[in-house]
Amino acid sequence: MSSSKISIMVVSGSLERLQMAAMVASIGAVSGDQVTVFLSMNALPYFIKGHGATAPAEGEFGRSMEGKNVPPFRELFQKATEYGDAKIYPCSMAMDVLSARGEDLEPYLGEPIGLTKFLTNAEGGQILTF
């Protein structure tokens, strides 16, 4: 099975972008690709324990998805780590801005990393931004 390196940067807090990022992460991970996800800006608050709420749709498609049985993006990110070997990291800058600590985040997230480490890890592969 051929595998590739997929580095996914998620900065949006919109439903459509979080959903697409989660789909790429989960499908890539279960297909044997080396997936790394970096959560920052408006995306990170959705991964603080107890947040619960889904993200607001940014357009008509997102509003259509809300009434359908689409796997929730948090569940897909979690499956990316459980069924594949995806690594999901919170951005250390975003953690500082939110005054969040590692234990405040969903347990399938790794330790916070900075952009320098994310970019170093991404070398030689493709970076997708949502």
Next chain:
Amino acid sequence: MPENKVIDARNTFCPGPLMELITYMKQASVGDTLELLSTDQGSVADVPEWINKVGHEMIGSEKVGEVWHIKVRKTK
């Protein structure tokens, strides 16, 4: 003795059916047959693609009424 398992993923959208299949694939034994029921048209193309990529065996797909029956075998 290989077992046959039916997975009902009807009315879930991509990538729900594939994730359901993988959930059961992890629990299955080598040689077991899994039959995925799906109403999601995209999964009919995507599931064989995944099966081929990870190296399991695609047995076949058929549409009965509005439901796709996608049969695969765990090979490893």
